[in-house]
Amino acid sequence: MSSQQSAVSGRQSAAWAVALVLLGTTVWAQGRGGIASFPAQQREPDPPELIAKGRAIYDTECRSCHGPDLRGGERGGSNLLRSAVMLNDRAGELVEPVMRSSHKDRLPPSGLTADDIKAVASHIHSILALAPGQGAPPPGPPVELKVLVGDIGAGAEYFAQKCGSCHSATGDLRGIGTRDLGPAQLQNLWIAGGRGRGVGPAAEVRSAPMSTRREATVVVTLPTGETVEGRLERIDDFLVALTQKDGTSRSFRRTGAVPKVDVRDPLEAHRNLLPVYTDKDIHDVTAYLTSLK
């Protein structure tokens, strides 16, 4: 949700977009224990011995049903990371009745002592505390993700057709595949054209993570016929502002079509392709660019 916005509706600023492109992540850090945290993240850590004892019991008695990551398992154990019982529990007091009732027949005949159950709860709480926010599970062991699935040949062909008029494998993109980006990051950057967003005030997008930053320029033609040209700084329906070659700033009121404003944005070609690409085109081009050593 809010996802509101989807919560993070306020999550839509350009700065965000740029940060997201750069970092390649949308994890919304809630600041552990900070204002924006929940009880699972606010609790004081239990003594490590207690957690370790609980982990050992969990691994023997609980893991086969509830999973090594507490997210449930094939044998029908529930997901403990989102379980209302676990979220409301403080120190095993809500876990114990469950263990003594519905779990009675699944536990060893000797059963678990109240202290054992408290230790197990402590272990589970220690994992819950690692949740990064927005309901996402605590990070698990790294998973190998095969992002690179495209066809290099098809990518080369697509590149020649659609990208070749501005880019060259032996020019600006020479050796792009040797950069330490990883295929997903490289893919995001080439689609975006090295920037987080399309046309717009340069103030919003200052970094050039991939190659030389290509900025939008603008030519303003005044009613007198005079033209003023420079780097686009800001444009809306009412004003256009630019920085001229000599570094001086100019701005002009816009009233309808006066003055004539001609924005030239090298990223327009990238934006125009967004509705055109198939995902296969994208994956092929990424494979091709990755092959440029």
Add this chain to the structure above:
Amino acid sequence: MKLKPFWTVSLLSVLSVVVLTAQNPGTGTPPGLDPASIEGPLGGSWPTFAGDYTSRRFSTLKQVNTSNVKNLTLAWMTRVLTGPRGGVPPTIIGGVGTREFTGGTIKGAVLQVGGVLYPTAPDNVWAIDALDGREIWHYFWKTRGATHIGNRGVGIWRNYLFFETPDNYLVSLDARTGEERWHVEIADFDQQYFSTPAPIVVGDHIIVGTGNDLDGPGFLQSYDPETGKLQWKFYTVPMNEGDPGLETWPNLDAARYGGGHTWMPGSYDPETKLYIFGTGNPTPAYTGVARPGNNLYTCALVALNVDTGKMAWYYQMSPHDTHDWDTVQSPILLDARVNGKPRKLVSVAARNGYFFTVDRVTGEHIVTTRYGTHTNWAGGLNPTQAPWPAPAKEATIPGALVSPVEGGTTNWQPPAYSPDTGLLYTQEDNSFNMLYLTDPDPRGSMGLGGKMRVEVGSGGKFLTAIDPATGKVAWRRRYPNPGGGGIGFLATAGGLLFGSDGSGNFVAHDAKDGKPLWHTRIGTISNAPQTYMHDGRQYITIATGDMLWAFTLY
């Protein structure tokens, strides 16, 4: 409802004065705002989240109109200070927690009743003199924690205000003094609920929604305005064996952890006594593999009897959503002719890029159109004419290029509808993001986890006007700066459409064609415009973060 000619602005103003001057401290127990007056039409005051129950955000005021708006000028501006700050008047401090959240901004409705404005930020409510912006009182809630993303405003019943806190309390204040009357817990903080909506007052009901990013079930509740007692609670997902909709989930456990949160206010139809609202996304949001089926009643328009909380009908706008596209956007109640016949309708421009019109009495589907120009995620329409997600456009390991982005074609930003133009106005954001599946576990992920999402460019952001009877886009106006876009709209009988352009401009458009007639650059706008009549003048208000601005004609 088409306005009758005799229902003039001056009559409205007189009525509002009669209703509101009754709220005069020192006369025993004054009746304050009569809840029946919220039924509208919207004029002198702004007594509920969207002005009136229709969510049209259409004001009958026309002192400011297309011919004189060019002279609109600043009446006052004021800065609200969050937190337990000192000064005059002193802050009234409440709350059951120990933490002090400061720095929140005005991202919701600013109710105006009896010449007093009530802006809010998370944990903060202010009373502001509508004539000059002077602060009358300030209430601050010390929090237990939770997501402090925004607060959408207060509700008002007679002399009592109601607002929700991020740590899940419904707090009632005396509107005249800011003194707290009571607070009740409305959702479980341990289970990671957090609350942002504006409570909606309907008769003797305070309708209260809430939110949660973890996989808790969604619900809507009704409270007694006098006592704070729970009247009814409606779960948006099946909670027990035999509950309707359970057949659209793989099992009860998936349903009970299925989301469908109620984080935006709905609309109300006094004729049918139906409260009509949108529900949030199913959870886990991005990994639908563990919840095959339509996942009722998530991402749906739901109509409840306001007295009983029983569902009369539903229409699901995003069956089996896998993109976090809640359909909580304001449902607009309007009347229009469909195939020559007058119909009572409700329309939603949804976050998923599709526009829907439904019969608001029966829930019968009327129209589905795609209004997001580059919306590309759907595999088609199902038999109820709702779009279903193409698996290739869900989060995939090699990445899928999807429009709209997670934030949607629109989001919480309230749309508007003018019965004079017959057009519904919404923002339209055609940005693209690459969606990567990072948690391929067949059990699915949790909450908003399991994916990586990177915005890669925009196909343009527009002010878009839609004919609700056909769903066709009448016209679009592109914002030159794609980083921006509106934070909601206000339409008026003066022929105006107020909005913001994402470049720091507050703009009055001609409601007919969107042409800008007036603007002022005041910075990053954070809520939707509103209007009210006070002491003979029409004011238009808007917020930029912690600043509240009022414009008028002299």
